[in-house]
Amino acid sequence: MYQLEYPWLLLLLPLPLLVWWLLPPHRETSASIRLPFFDQVTRAAGVQPTEGSVVPKRTWLQTIAEGLAWCLVVLALARPQFVEPPLEKTEPQRDILLALDLSQSMETRDFPVPDGSLGARVDAVRSVVSDFVAKRPHDRLGLIAFGDAPYPLAPFTMDHELVRLMISGLLPGIAGPRTSLGDSIGLALRMFEKTTAREKVLILLTDGNDTASKMPPLKAAEIAGRNDITIHAIGIGDPAATGEDKLDTATLQKIATDTGGRYFFGGDQNQLAAIYDVLDQITPDEQKVVSWRPRIELFHWPLGAAIAILALYHLFAGSLGLIRRRAAA
Secondary structure (H helix, E strand, O other), X not given: OEEEOOHHHHHHOXXXXXXXXXXXXXXXXXXXXXXXXXXXXXXHHOOOOOOOOOOXXXXXXXXXXXXXXXXXXXXXXXXXXXXXXXXXXXXXXXXXXXXXEOOHHHHOOOEEOOOOOEEOHHHHHHHHHHHHHHOOOOOEEEEEEEOOOEEEEEEEEOOHHHHHHHXXXXXXXXXXOOOOHHXXXXXXXXXXXXXXXXXXXXXXXXXXXXXOOOOOHHHHHHHHHHOOEEEEEEEEOOOOOOHHHOOOHHHHXXXXXXXXXXXXXXXXXXXXXXXXXXXXXXXXXXXXXXXXXXXXXXXXXXHHHHHHHHHHHHHHHHHHHHXXXXXXX
8 A cells, every 4th residue: 555654744835836826936136248338239220228127938848857756856845655464463462481399309209190000200290281382372481490599491482392491401400409589589580570472481390498598588589579470379288297307388379379389289299280271361462463564765866767767867958958059160
């Protein structure tokens, strides 16, 4: 579709006619030949001298060329454009960060799987979390693994295949044998600082209590709440265990409550899958569709045509005058 960005500039088209009609003609005094005894000559000739002027005549070709050039210049000023069909882009409105505990206890083979056998905790987590990622095609996802310290494995990205590839390669102990729950929330805070998403969600999964953090988990959760970051906490493993393997249910519940999130306990793979289904429901897809129409500027075509018309006219007029002068000579 063709359009003019400033169509009101077409009102300038009759401007040359208004100038010619309203303004007085330009006067210019030029030198002439001094004639001695001018008065006697005119009396002898019987003429009464008067003031005169020379008005150069415009040819019809000059009028057409300059008029057409003016119209083309005004058209160029109005900025003709070709507007292409609309293009649409979907922008995510939520960033989801997955923080997974990869301490040494995640290789414990006490996690019931659907066939009734016991599997490693990390195997169940890999399967369920990877399936969750596949269900979130319109959210930007990031990934953190934590043990002795938290490590960012994937920045916030729409490349979900990359996130799933990183999840499939998770191994217990790669981040150290202990659990740094508070520091993982601290790292999440720094990653969320660089995002512009309206909604920020941290899904935190662990099977033990905090044994390695420099920042207390509840303090980190308090800061997250002030920054409008929602934390959903998931605990797996054995709540009746002792020492480092004991699941600190109270802390996880407090973290979730203080940030407006929810706490879940996954006793087996089916429960863990159900938890991520619930998370999928309480964080529905939210996206913004941005539409725009590319525009191609066309002003250079009428402007170039105006320049070409004036150049051709002056070339023709100059050549014609030269021919006439040679013929007269």
